Amino acid sequence: MSTRDLFEAVGAVALLLPFALFALLGLAGLSGRRLSERTTTTATQIAVIGGLTSSLAVLAFMLVSGTRSVRVDLGDWFSIPEQHLHFHIKFLFDRLSVPLVILTYFLCGTVGAFASRYLHREDGFARFFFLYAIFLLGMCLSTTAGTIETLFFGWELVGLSSALLVAFFQERRAPAENGLRVWGVYRFADAAFLGAALLLHHLSGAGDFEALAGAGPWPESASTVSTHAATAVGLLLLIAAAGKSALVPFSGWLPRAMEGPTPSSAIFYGALSVHLGAYLLLRCCSLLEASIPLSIAVVVAGLVSAGFGALTTRVQTDIKSSLAFASLTQVGLIVAEIGLGFRYLPLIHIVGHACIRTLQLIRAPSLLHDHHEMENALGGLEGSPERSGVLPEPARERLYALALARGHLDDAIDANLVGPFVRFFHRITELEDRLSRDEPNASDPAPTQKGVEP
Amino acid sequence: MSSFHLPWLEVLPLVPLVGAAWAYVAQDGDRSHRRSTLCSALALAVATAAALDYVWIAASHDVRQVQGLLFAVDDLSAPLLPLVALLYAVTILATPKEKTDRFAFSGTLVSESILLATLTTREPIALAALLCAGLVPPRFELRARGGGARPYTVHGVTFGVLLATGMTLSHFGPSTETWGLPLIALAMLLRSGVPPLHAWTLDLIQRGSFGTAILLISPMAGAYGMMRLCIPVAPDWLLQAIILVCSLGSLWAAGVALTVNDARRVFAALASGQAALILIGLALGNPIGVAGGLCLWISAALSLAGLGLVLRAVESRIGRFNLARFLGLYAQVPGLAALFLLTGLALVGFPGTIGFVGSELLIEGSAVLHPAEGLVVVSTAALNGVAILRAYLRTFTGTSRSAKPVLEIRNRERIAVVLLAGLVIGGGVLPQPGVSSRYRAAAHLLRARSAAISPPGRSPSEGGIAWASGRGENSHWP
Numbered sequence: 001m002s003t004r005d006l007f008e009a010v011g012a013v014a015l016l017l018p019f020a021l022f023a024l025l026g027l028a029g030l031s032g033r034r035l036s037e038r039t040t041t042t043a044t045q046i047a048v049i050g051g052l053t054s055s056l057a058v059l060a061f062m063l064v065s066g067t068r069s070v071r072v073d074l075g076d077w078f079s080i081p082e083q084h085l086h087f088h089i090k091f092l093f094d095r096l097s098v099p100l101v102i103l104t105y106f107l108c109g110t111v112g113a114f115a116s117r118y119l120h121r122e123d124g125f126a127r128f129f130f131l132y133a134i135f136l137l138g139m140c141l142s143t144t145a146g147t148i149e150t151l152f153f154g155w156e157l158v159g160l161s162s163a164l165l166v167a168f169f170q171e172r173r174a175p176a177e178n179g180l181r182v183w184g185v186y187r188f189a190d191a192a193f194l195g196a197a198l199l200l201h202h203l204s205g206a207g208d209f210e211a212l213a214g215a216g217p218w219p220e221s222a223s224t225v226s227t228h229a230a231t232a233v234g235l236l237l238l239i240a241a242a243g244k245s246a247l248v249p250f251s252g253w254l255p256r257a258m259e260g261p262t263p264s265s266a267i268f269y270g271a272l273s274v275h276l277g278a279y280l281l282l283r284c285c286s287l288l289e290a291s292i293p294l295s296i297a298v299v300v301a302g303l304v305s306a307g308f309g310a311l312t313t314r315v316q317t318d319i320k321s322s323l324a325f326a327s328l329t330q331v332g333l334i335v336a337e338i339g340l341g342f343r344y345l346p347l348i349h350i351v352g353h354a355c356i357r358t359l360q361l362i363r364a365p366s367l368l369h370d371h372h373e374m375e376n377a378l379g380g381l382e383g384s385p386e387r388s389g390v391l392p393e394p395a396r397e398r399l400y401a402l403a404l405a406r407g408h409l410d411d412a413i414d415a416n417l418v419g420p421f422v423r424f425f426h427r428i429t430e431l432e433d434r435l436s437r438d439e440p441n442a443s444d445p446a447p448t449q450k451g452v453e454p
Numbered sequence: 455m456s457s458f459h460l461p462w463l464e465v466l467p468l469v470p471l472v473g474a475a476w477a478y479v480a481q482d483g484d485r486s487h488r489r490s491t492l493c494s495a496l497a498l499a500v501a502t503a504a505a506l507d508y509v510w511i512a513a514s515h516d517v518r519q520v521q522g523l524l525f526a527v528d529d530l531s532a533p534l535l536p537l538v539a540l541l542y543a544v545t546i547l548a549t550p551k552e553k554t555d556r557f558a559f560s561g562t563l564v565s566e567s568i569l570l571a572t573l574t575t576r577e578p579i580a581l582a583a584l585l586c587a588g589l590v591p592p593r594f595e596l597r598a599r600g601g602g603a604r605p606y607t608v609h610g611v612t613f614g615v616l617l618a619t620g621m622t623l624s625h626f627g628p629s630t631e632t633w634g635l636p637l638i639a640l641a642m643l644l645r646s647g648v649p650p651l652h653a654w655t656l657d658l659i660q661r662g663s664f665g666t667a668i669l670l671i672s673p674m675a676g677a678y679g680m681m682r683l684c685i686p687v688a689p690d691w692l693l694q695a696i697i698l699v700c701s702l703g704s705l706w707a708a709g710v711a712l713t714v715n716d717a718r719r720v721f722a723a724l725a726s727g728q729a730a731l732i733l734i735g736l737a738l739g740n741p742i743g744v745a746g747g748l749c750l751w752i753s754a755a756l757s758l759a760g761l762g763l764v765l766r767a768v769e770s771r772i773g774r775f776n777l778a779r780f781l782g783l784y785a786q787v788p789g790l791a792a793l794f795l796l797t798g799l800a801l802v803g804f805p806g807t808i809g810f811v812g813s814e815l816l817i818e819g820s821a822v823l824h825p826a827e828g829l830v831v832v833s834t835a836a837l838n839g840v841a842i843l844r845a846y847l848r849t850f851t852g853t854s855r856s857a858k859p860v861l862e863i864r865n866r867e868r869i870a871v872v873l874l875a876g877l878v879i880g881g882g883v884l885p886q887p888g889v890s891s892r893y894r895a896a897a898h899l900l901r902a903r904s905a906a907i908s909p910p911g912r913s914p915s916e917g918g919i920a921w922a923s924g925r926g927e928n929s930h931w932p
Contacts, residue, residue, distance in 0.1 A: 029792060030872070078811060078885045080893050083742055085818065123785075149814065153805040160804070163843065170851035173780050183843045191836035194817065198828045201821035425713040428706065436605045436656035 004070070007061040011072045011093050014054035014101065015144065018137040021047035025130040040129045041116040047133075048112060051140070052105035058093045059102065068217040069094035071146060090146035090209075096218045096282055096347065100143040103351050107271050107358050108136050114362055115263035124168060128261065131168075135161040139272055143279060147209045148197050151283075155193065155244070158273050159186035165264040166257050178256035185253045189243025193280075196236035203229040214286025219343035223290035230290035237284055238298060245277030245331050247305040251312075252410035254328055258320040265320055266361035270327050271354040278334045278350060285343060298339030306332030308407055315403045319364045327357055458511070462504035463522035466535070467571040469497040470542070474563035483554030487546070490559035494543040497566060501539035508532045518898050525574035529895035530681060530748070533888075534573050537752060538673050540873075541759045542566040545665050548763050548870035550770035557665055558598070561591040565666075569673060578683060582621055585645065585679050586614045592658060592666050599661060606661075609644060609654035616641035621683070631687070638684045639696055646676030646729040648699065649706040652722070659722045664769060667718075668762035671725045672755045677732050677747075685736055686899060687906045696737040701830040704730035708837035712844065715778045717765055720845050724761070724801060727834055728754040734827055735816045739903075743819025744896035749888060750812030753800060753881065757809055760797030760874035764790050767867050768849065777845055780852020789863040791850040793871045798842035800878040803835050808881030811889060 024043055028035050035043075058070055074089040093101070112132065119125050138157025145151035163186060167179030197212070204211050204225045212233075214221030223230055241247070246254040246269075257269040268274070281288070281298060288295045309328030316322035330353045337346040363370065389396050402408070473493025480486035508527050511520050519528040527535070542562065549557050565588060572584040589610040596603035616637045623634030640651075647655040659667040685693070707727030711720050732754060735747020767790055768775065768783065775781060784791045796807075803813030813835055820828035863871075881888055 030789075030875070032789060076886075078889045080742065080745065080889065082893070082897070085742060087814065149805075156805050160799070167847060167851060170784055170847075171782065171853050173852055176780060176847040176851040180840070180844055180847055184840050187836040187839045190839075191832050194832045194835075195829055198817055198821050198825055198832065201818075202825040202828075421709070422713050425709040429710055429714050429719075432653065432656055432710065435650075435653035436660065 003061070003065070004067075007058055007070055008072050010054045010057045010061075011070050011091065011144075012074070014051045014058065014105075015072070015091060015140055017047040017051045017054070018133065018140050022130075022133040022137045025126070025133050029126065029130055034126060037116065037120065037125055040126060041112075044112045044116075044129060044132070045109075047136070048105055048109040051136075052102065052109060055093075055098065055102045055105055059098050062093070062098065072144075073146075077149070087149050088147045089150060091141075091144040091150065092146035093144060094218050096279075097144045099347060099351055100279060101140055103354055104136070104139045104143060104272060107267055107354060108132070108139070110358065111263045111267040111362070114266075115261070118263055119261065124170075128165070128168065128264070131161045131165050132264075135165075135268065135273070139276075142276060145209075148212060151209075152190075152193060152197075155276070156190060158268075158276060159183065159190065159244075162186070162257070162264075162268050162273055165260045165268065168260050168264065175259040178253075178259045181256055182253045185243050185246075185250050189240045189250075189277075192236045192243065193240035196233045196240065199236060200225065200229065200233045203232065212287075213283050218283070219285055221286045223286040225287070225290065227291050230287040231294050234284070234287040234291055234294035235297060237280060237287070238294070238301060241277030241280045241335070242301060242305075243277070244280070245274055245335070246328055247277065247301050247332065247335065248308050248407070249409050249413065251305065251308060251325075251328055252406060252413065254324045255316070255321040255406070258318075258324055262320075262361065262365055265324075266358045266364075269324060270357040270361040274327055274331055275334070275350045275354060278331060278338060278346060281335065281338045282343065282346060285338065288339065289341070295339050295341070299336050300339075302332045302334070302336030302339055304332070306330075306336065308332070311399065311403045312406055315400060319367050320361065323357065323360055323364065327353070330357075457521050458504065458507050460503075460507070461523055462500055462507060463525035463527060463574050466497065466500050466504060466525075466574065467567045469493060469500055470563040470566040470570070473497070474560040474567065477563060478560040483557075484551070486559045487549060487554040487557075490546045490563055491543070493563060494539070494546045494566065497570070498536065498539040498543045501535040501570070505532045505536050518894070521576075522574070524576075525571070526576045527574060529891065529898055531573045531678075533752065533891060534673075534678070535570065537755055538566070538569050538573065541672055541755060542669060544759065544870035544873060545669055545763065548767065548867045549665060550767065550864075550867075553663075553770060557663055558591070558595045561595055562666065562669065565591045565669060569675060572675060573678065578621065581679070581682055582617050585675060586610075586617065588670070588675060589613070592662055592670055595666055596658070596662050599663075603657065603661065605657040606654045609651075609657075613641050613644050616644065617679075624687075632689075635684060635688055635692055636695075639680065639688065639692060642676045642680040642684060643696070643699060643703075643733070644676070645679060646674065646733060647671065647722075647726045648703040648730045648733065649710075649726055650703070652703075652707075652726045655722050655726060656719065659718045664718065664762065664766040667722075668759055668766070671722070672758040672762065674729055674732060674751055674755060677729065677736065677751055680733060681736060681899065686903045688737075689907070690739070693737040693739055697734055697824070697827055700730040700733045700737070701827060703727075704734070704830060704834045705837075708834045708841065711841040712837050715776050717769075717775050717777055717845065717849070720777065720841060721758075721762055721765055724838060724841065725754075725758050727838060728758065728801065731816065731831060731834060734831065735812075735819065738816075738819050738824060738827070739900070740819055740823070741893065741896050741900055742815055743824075744899060745889065745893040746812050746815030746817075746819050748812075748892035748895055749815055749885075750809070752888065752892070753803075753808040753812050753878070756874055756877050756881070757797050757801035757807075760871055760878060761794065761801060763867070763871050763874070764794045764797060767863065767871075768794075771861060775849070777848040779848070781849050782852035782854035784850040786854065787850075787862050789868065790871075791846070793863075793875055794849065795842075795846050796875050797871070797878060798846060799839075800882070802838040802842055804839070806879070806882045808878050808885065808888070810882055811885040815889070 021043055070093040072091040077087045077089050079086040119128055134157050138154045141150055141154030163179045163183035166182050167176045169175045200211055211224055214223050216222055243250050258265050306329050309325045309332055313322050313325035334346045334349045470493055477486045477490045480489055508520050519526055568584055568588045575581050620634045620637030623630040644651040704727045707723045711723035732747050732751050735743050735750055800807035800809040803809040816831050817828045
């Protein structure tokens, strides 16, 4: 076995461990066997530490040997050889994926340790760690994906776990509604992602990962598709990234996502999944280089989101929402950097921002305590001096109101998209009722009671 | 021509038929339930043996069809036999105890017998007759439960008339076939419950028993009829028309599933949407698309049955329910909640489940020539995904207002749904055998189609339904 083979095997371990954790917790749940908190925590620690060690080993190998990428090829998931159709399971450790997978393990490990105490003796302890395992697996698959299918697989796992974690405190109605909202936006983003892959296949005749991410090692990968195709496909990918990273106009789900437990808010919406859209744009940066209009669109989307986030975060009345919009500001800047043609800068920005935001969100429940400690140490905090703004007072008030209402983005989506959709299909349902009515004027039977055969 | 080692196919429809008589003479519901469970399990064993025997013979003799004394099996129908038998067995097994007095076990077994015969019959006319006959036992049940069953009856009669007229016209050769095939296609769209031709499914699901509705809808008998009687000889314009209708139908169904509040209606809408997607795949006319449609067929049948059984189990605990409010059942039935989510996600093609493979192949098959249909598949999956999570959250989250405790999943229900869930996951993790089998069936169908559309020296007397059933010289279906 050569050194390269050895490190490919090590890379595979980094991906198999979260899968093993997911399988263990999932099978335990399905079979009705409740694992103890200690067992759950230990299994999580083993998976995270093992995965982190493996990822670091791959990084060390790449640095020492000067290798730009390590490919882990697990073969065909399924194939139709007669049609030259192969659904490959392939992973790629390169300059983009290795920092992100190490970041994923590092932050998931930190938050896992935090959550094992934070959720101690909570009813949903096992459920949280199962969803955490799905998220960890999804992030690892997304960031190291070497095929479109693998990327989509991870992308979907991240979306599902995120939505269910928003609805974690499920005895209350609001988290469930917010979870559904998050899922709705994610599914829209998923559809845009699949639409991009479909369009790419249609326009270029090739639906493989190389057509999407470009040929050659990242970030020097060169686009293999025409400018026209790059613009069309890239715009759909921008929509997918905007949905996943809560860019304007999809920003409304970000504060809603804070309904989940603090550890999940920290790791998912503050640190990792909120950067997944930016990761997608980085991975497909060759498309941006092939199309100037696409790059301009990315810069505009990033700057508008950053401006919106900066404005909105200042007027939030709870710390988690404030941090959520602060995250949006940084993610917007990262996206703008990508659009401007930077490659390593946004990557460093993602890593730095994810770490600091995780720390802030984990400290969020202790904010008042921290504040009082600081106040006691300083002998009292003076309020900030009154400052006169650059803008006239009426404009500032309007801006304040707009920021407080979070730009009315959710209202606009509800009024212009969700509302007409629901009303249209309510009419369709009424039509169906008329078609399926037994007698012309009869109403539907009343719901039966318990014990009556449905 | 090769034949089976044992007369599996002849025995297969008889097992549930004998079981129906045995269950009918039982003195009480419990006994009827036990006898039905036993007979449906036996039918499953025979169907599995027939399918395995087919695989063995097909591999060793390199044939694409194996004939019994009266019936025959090919690549298309071989996996459908155990699939259908499994759906009946788990539905009968999971029937709640408090419903055994009201569930029509003998009628269900008669339906199973008819459907198994449908899948193995060689004659087009017998196939059409059996497709019509399959609608009769549920009609008796609807009448027995009170109410007129008018929409169901009207649609059933319309289906029969369209099919009979279409087949008659097709029988007289190419000159009248132009009119006959669209009628057959329309009949199969109706039988599949593709919106807006789906009012009968709504009537059935609103007024019939949930178990009967699951068993009539999930196996997708309409798609089978389309596959046997129409698609092999349909001209391209007709396939385009089917794709167009089904595209609109799938979006219609997805929108309704997302906005309607009655849980049964959500199930019916999801089933209609899946039927439409399957027909899109079958009508795409390329091997990958058709294989995608066939894969989706298997996954939709398993997932719909699993989802339906979970909803039925919930209904048996709290009665018919509505998604307008949050029911908060998670704390009491976490097992059902997990299985609901699993089967629901498989239904919408979530990665790692059996549904993903079919959806991927469908999208892949539409990418080059039919990107609009690919976008329809993507959009339908997205909307259905939201509908599933909405139904899950409304059913299992929130605070339960029920003063009475709700029973957790029972062993019979657990066996049934975990079995389906295992297949849903297993088929998603190891999809290659299923994909290969479905691709072979798709390739066979398309070969028969190309032979039928432009046969050398095709005479008028050989036209019509004879070609549809594969009587062409290049076809293996007798």
